[in-house]
Amino acid sequence: MKAVQANQFGDPTVLTVVDLPDPTPGPGQVTIDVTHAAVGLIDVFFRQGLYKDRPGMPQPPFAPGLEVAGTVRELGEGVTGFTVGEKVVTMSVTGTGGYASVYVSPAALVVSTAGYDIDPALAVSVVPNAAMAHVALTRVAHLSEGESVLVHGALGGFAAAFPGIARQLGASRVVGTVRTSKLAAASATKLPYDQIVDSSELPDALSGEKFDVVIDPVGGAVRTHSLDLMAPGGRLLVAGNASGDWGHQLDSNQLWLGSITVSGFSAGAYLPTHPQVVRPALEAALKAVAAGLGETEIDVLPFSEAVTAHERMESRNLGGRIVLTPDSRS
Incomplete structure (x- = not known):
């Protein structure tokens, strides 16, 4: 071969x-x-x-x-x-x-x-990414029908799977963020976002809007801004570090003050110990893609x-x- x-x-x-x-x-x-x-x-x-x-x-x-x-x-x-x-x-x-x-x-x-x-x-x-997004949203972030979702790095390979699965699970609103250089591509995307904004202008770009679930595969300053964009009881899903800022830390006082949960998700760590979730997630992903939610x-x-x-x-x-x-x- x-x-x-x-x-x-x-x-x-x-x-x-x-x-x-x-x-x-x-x-x-x-x-x-x-x-x-x-x-x-x-x-x-x-x-x-x-x-x-x-x-x-x-x-x-x-x-x-x-x-x-x-x-x-x-x-x-x-x-x-x-x-x-x-x-x-x-x-x-x-x-x-x-x-x-x-x-x-x-x-x-x-x-x-x-x-x-x-x-x-x-x-x-x-x-495959949509299957992982399904596992992350249902098993780790515990997204409920009617909740709102913010996805950083909105056009990235993994991040781009979240809006379709979030829609499939009944999210009321799905917003994305991208770097300034990707705004043109974001304006032409077929992914089911309600809005995509410039991550360099956070948190002001969202005019005070708060989210129940935030997906962050980016890290760095974007992760810090995420805490200012979360509703009380919100869940921040840490799913990567595309920024390359490996020394970044979060202020834990903001977590208890906002009753915010921070969870990590790595398919390589999660799936081997939870193999029973894989096939249902793949089947849900297939249905989402067939319905046009992953273009x-x-x-x-x-x-x-x-x-x-x-x-x-x-x-x-x-x-x-x-x-x-x-x-x-x-």
Whole structure:
């Protein structure tokens, strides 16, 4: 099989296309002929070696890739409910392995897209993240029908999954924030936001509006401003640190004064210990995407342009997703 590997930690040029033996599924596993693999910010962080000293994090050589779409290639012992050739989408618990023409996945993390008229590029771009957003909103942030939601970094790969799932769960209002450079892209987005504002103008940009749930994959100053934008009893979901400000801290006095809850969410930490939530979340995500709640801009590139894909990710000026394919298909 073909795979894009990071042969060492470093800049995007450490990514190379290599030939590797085709894997076979073990008990409870499925192999997938990959048609599309999404590129995410976590792929960039892993390639850079940002988490290299943390237990269980990938070490070179490894193939990045959290989100995969394709067709079932082979079923491992004990696997039922799938047929060879069936269109599927899945996500990696380790956050790696997706940039390959054949991918091995636990069957429990695979969901069929048969019966849904969803382009595989859209499926891989949105469904896994939407499933994680569903888990985050229902199991961690405990969103209730009629509540309002604020999403920072509104067009980012993970953040962009929240408005559709929030709508599916009955949110009354969904607002996003983006950097100034992304305002033009935000004005053209098909994502179901009521409003998108400039994060550099927070908290004033929202004229005193308060939110029940705030999703923050950005961090830094945006996280600080979040506390000023929360209704009493609100929940702040910390879901990333795209700002790169790893020394940022919150004032705990603001938490008790506002009766605010702060919770973290990392799919890599949560899903392995709560596997029973994965399939219902994937099925909910499929329904949301099929209903048009996950439309986003997608650029499709071949594996041979993985370096370009990562360079573009590092620019942080994307208004949608980048997807890699084992060849030049679109």
